[in-house]
Structure formats: structure tokens, C-alpha cells
Amino acid sequence: MSVLGLDQVTGSNFAYQHHTLERCLDDMAELGRTEVEIWGIAPHLHIPHADSAHLRKVRRLLLERELAVACLTPEQVAYPVNIASGEQGLRNQSVQYFLRAAEVCSELESPLLFLTAGRGYEDEPVEVAWVRSVEGLQDITQRAAELGVACVLEPLQRVESNLVSDVGALRSMLDDVGSPTLGVVIDTVAMAAAGESIIDYAKAFGEDIRHVHLIDGAPTGHLAWGDGFLDLDEILRELSQMDYSGALTFELFGDGSYSLEPRAAVTRCLDAVEAGLTRISA
Numbered sequence: 001m002s003v004l005g006l007d008q009v010t011g012s013n014f015a016y017q018h019h020t021l022e023r024c025l026d027d028m029a030e031l032g033r034t035e036v037e038i039w040g041i042a043p044h045l046h047i048p049h050a051d052s053a054h055l056r057k058v059r060r061l062l063l064e065r066e067l068a069v070a071c072l073t074p075e076q077v078a079y080p081v082n083i084a085s086g087e088q089g090l091r092n093q094s095v096q097y098f099l100r101a102a103e104v105c106s107e108l109e110s111p112l113l114f115l116t117a118g119r120g121y122e123d124e125p126v127e128v129a130w131v132r133s134v135e136g137l138q139d140i141t142q143r144a145a146e147l148g149v150a151c152v153l154e155p156l157q158r159v160e161s162n163l164v165s166d167v168g169a170l171r172s173m174l175d176d177v178g179s180p181t182l183g184v185v186i187d188t189v190a191m192a193a194a195g196e197s198i199i200d201y202a203k204a205f206g207e208d209i210r211h212v213h214l215i216d217g218a219p220t221g222h223l224a225w226g227d228g229f230l231d232l233d234e235i236l237r238e239l240s241q242m243d244y245s246g247a248l249t250f251e252l253f254g255d256g257s258y259s260l261e262p263r264a265a266v267t268r269c270l271d272a273v274e275a276g277l278t279r280i281s282a
Contacts, residue, residue, distance in 0.1 A: 003240045003281045006274050008248050009214075010070045011036040013044050014222075015252040015262035021045075022061060027263045029065040031270060036067050037249040038110070040074035040101065047074050047101050055107050062108075070247045071152070071211055073114035074101045077160055083136030084118030084129040084163060094118070095136050102144040112211060113144050113151045114185065117164040117173055126162055133163055134176045141179040152211045154185035157193045157220060166194040167204045174208070183210035187251070192219035192230055198238035209244065213251040214273070222253035224265045225272035232272060237280045248273075 011028025013021065013036070021044040028036055038058075040047050045058060062069065074097065075081065083098065085091040098115065105113045115137065120129020141151045153173065158165045164173050174182060184205045186198065201209055214235070216228030225232055239248075250269045252258045258265040 002243050002245075004236055004244065004248070004277060006270070006277060007034070008246070009033065009270065009273060010247045010249045011067070011266075012249050012251070013039050013041075014250065015258040015265060017041055017044070018259050019262065021058070024262070025061055025065050025067060027266070029067060031263070031266060034067065035070040035247065036062070037071040037073055037114075037247065038069055038108070040072060040104075045072075045104070047097055047104060050100070050104050055104065059108060069105075069108045069110040071112040071114055071249070072101060072105045072108065072110045074098065076116055076118075077156065082118040083140070084120050084133035086121050086124065086129065086132075091132060091136070095139055098136075098140045099143050102140065102147050102149050105144065105149040106147040111150060112183075113140075113149050114211070115140065115151050115153050115182075116156055117153065117161060119156075119161040119163055122162060130163060130173075130176075134173070137173070137177045137182065138179065141177065141182050145179070145181045150181045150183060150210070151179070152183045152185045154187050154213070155190050155194070156187075157190050159220075165190065167196055167200050171204050174205075183208045185209075185211045185213065187213040187215075188230060188235055189213075189215055189217035189219060189222055192217055198235055198242065202238070202242040206242075209242070210246050212239070212244070212246065212248045214248045214269075215251050221255075222251050223255060224250070224252055224258065225269045227255060232276045233279055236273070236276045240280065 011033035016024040216223040
């Protein structure tokens with residue numbers, strides 16, 4: 001077993017939506033992060049508005065702080081972005097949105113594009129929306145691969161999606177998409193909401209696990225560590241047991257105060273993980 005390192009924790013602009021990107025990146029650099037996961041939201045990096053001039057600015061801000069992009073995560077739950085939508089116009093726009101996001105990844109030298117399966121209508125057969133999702137993911141992963149970008153797919157909580165919300169559905173989706181460049185995201189809150197564990201993911205996906213959203217919950221919510229009830233030490237221990245070597249990101253959404261003082265929330269998470277890593281290595 002190789003114990004995780006604090007250097008695997010990325011910075012991110014989650015919780016920084018109401019602050020400038022400059023403030024966010026300053027904080028991440030000062031907190032010792034060398035990579036960041038960029039959440040693709042306005043005003044920081046809204047994919048439909050990410051023209052060449054804006055991307056040049058983002059690259060400059062990153063380079064000035066010696067930061068690299070670990071993953072680009074376009075907004076795809078709260079916005080009308082849904083590759084499984086039953087409305088053909090919305091679905092087509094959504095697929096185009098991710099095709100553009102793959103280009104943005106390439107321009108920012110991000111190795112990963114973060115995806116979810118979307119959701120179908122609750123009053124139609126799941127199989128119908130499933131096909132729409134598979135076809136959308138095939139188009140997106142193919143284009144991303146052409147650009148040298150890999151993709152990762154995250155299960156959502158059942159209240160967010162009726163397609164992929166547990167290990168079994170995620171395994172089926174990966175098999176149906178059939179892309180060698182499509183990997184897996186573990187979201188510790190979605191995992192807990194499904195009653196699953198890191199071990200369940202490790203058995204099902206092994207080295208295809210390429211990204212982790214490491215957040216506390218109850219089990220829902222995306223909370224700073226200490227604000228929920230998840231067992232951080234157990235999660236860190238099981239990630240170490242599977243020799244996980246990818247990035248870990250704090251995806252902070254669950255408490256409105258995080259957006260007022262985001263650095264304090266991130267610092268608390270870093271301190272909790274550092275203490276947890278010390279405990280599991282003792």
C-alpha cells in the first residue's frame with residue numbers, strides 16, 4: 001500500500017463563483033497547490049463564452065502562478081445542459097457544448113474533461129434516455145481523444161440523474177460507450193448516497209479510476225470536511241490500498257458560507273486531509 005500524498009490535492013474554483021478568478025488562483029498558489037480543477041462557470045470560464053482572448057487570459061493567470069490544469073469540469077447539472085435530454089434541440093446544444101469543452105481542454109492543456117450521463121424524463125422508460133446518453137458520450141469522447149484529451153464520467157445522486165447513480169449503472173454505461181479513453185470519477189458524496197465504498201469502485205474499475213471529488217456529506221451535500229458525517233480516514237485508507245495516484249479535489253457547494261470565505265473552507269479541508277494522512281500512515 002502506498003499512502004496518498006497531500007500533493008495529490010488540487011486547487012479549484014468551487015466555492016469561488018462570487019470572487020474573481022485571480023483571487024481564487026492566488027489562494028490556490030498560496031495554499032501550495034500546483035494543479036487546479038477548473039469548474040466551467042461564469043464568470044471564470046463559461047464554455048459558450050470561452051473565446052480565444054479569454055482563454056489566453058486564463059492561461060496567463062495560470063502561468064503567472066505556476067499552476068497547471070488537472071481537469072476541466074463544465075457545469076452540467078444546474079444549467080440546461082443535458083446530453084440525455086428528450087428535447088432534441090437541447091440535447092444537440094448540450095453535445096456541442098461538450099465538444100467545445102474538449103477544445104478548451106486542449107487549449108488549456110487539461111488532460112481530463114469531466115462528464116456526467118445527464119438524465120431522462122422521469123415519466124419515460126430509462127432505456128430511451130440511456131441510448132441518448134450513450135450516443136452523446138460516444139461523440140464527445142471520440143472528439144476529445146482526437147484532441148489528446150481523456151474523459152472521466154461521474155455518477156450523480158439519484159435526485160440528480162435517473163441514469164447513472166451507482167457502480168452497477170456506471171459499469172454498464174462505460175461498457176456501452178466503449179471508449180478506451182473514458183475513465184471514472186469517484187464522488188465521495190454520491191458514493192455514500194448510493195451506499196457504496198471506495199472498495200466497491202476499486203473492484204469494478206481498478207486503474208480506470210482517474211479522478212476523485214473528496215468531500216464530506218450527510219450523505220448528501222458537498223461539505224467541507226468536518227461539516228458532514230463521512231469517515232475521511234477510511235476513505236483515505238481505501239484510496240491508499242488501491243494505490244490511487246490521481247488528483248483529489250474539494251468540490252464545495254453545500255454551505256452558503258463557503259462562497260463568502262472560500263479560502264477558509266479549503267484550508268480546513270487541507271488540514272483535515274493532512275491530519276488524516278498522518279493518522280493512516282502511523
